Amino acid sequence: MGSLGPTVLGVPLDHVRSIAKDNNLNKHAFVPETRFGIWFLGSETWVKFVLEVAINDLTRLIGQTSRRDYDVVLDIGCGQGKSFRLLKQQFSPRKLIGIDADAEILDKARAQAQLDGVDVQLMQGSGAAIDLPDNSVDILFCHQTFHHLVEHDKAIAEFYRVLKPGGMLLWAESTRAYIHSWIIRLLFRHPMDVQKTADEYLALIRKAGFDVPPERISYPYLWWSRNDLGLLNRLGIRKTPPIGQREETLLNLIAIKPRAAA
Secondary structure: OOOOOOEEOOEEHHHHHHHHHHOOHHHOOEOOOOHHHHHHOOOHHHHHHHHHHHHHHHHHHHHHHOOOOOOEEEEEOOOOOOOHHHHHHHHOOOEEEEEEOOHHHHHHHHHHHHHHOOOOEEEEOEOOEOOOOOOOEEEEEEEOOHHHEOOHHHHHHHHHHHEEEEEEEEEEEEOHHHHOOHHHHHHOOOOHHHOOOHHHHHHHHHHOOOEOOHHHEEOOOOHHHOOOOOHHHHOOOOOOOOOOOOOOOEEEEEEEOOHHHO
16 A cells, blocks of 8 residues: 655645645645544544444435435445445445545555445545436435535535435435544544535435425434543433534434426
């Protein structure tokens, strides 16, 4: 595996230089992870406490409408491929596609797919410009990816375009409250000015044309997404505030492209 080369706070120096030229992270199509972030997203901690929890919750939200198998499943922002095995187990796709903007990360995803014995088509690209035909995807899995993107309107329009009528967007995302928290600012890198609240993300998805029934929305508020990492709750000092009395840190939902869009 090639070296990442010189870095500043874990970000490749060449990328830092390119950012410095315009002094605005938000002008880039996506913001690459820090060295710590790359390590963490390949860890079993990530798989157990973040990825598996999200997929289990999304499966619950799909409910009885879930089929045993699907034709095409797309993992947008697939990262290091830790999701491939889980998506194969849950949805038995005839074709699994993984897209990521980072070529080196795709190499990790390829190695992970081989290790897990999963057949996957890997593509380098952006969520804002997906190189797939219209109406070609049954399930689009977007897990902890959208907050790395800058062009939100373009990306959600692309999600809608590539999904088949009746197809599902499986969305599990961090909100502005979490991305702006001290621990995330310290350890990771994101385009900060484009981050949205849970309500703003929900409005964006519905504006794009998706149906999002209220019963298919979840606000997990997991311990690791809180500013105190859930410590005050575990010590009995503070109770978890109910929905409507807290700023949501996570948003999971199932969005459906209407069949009338055919």
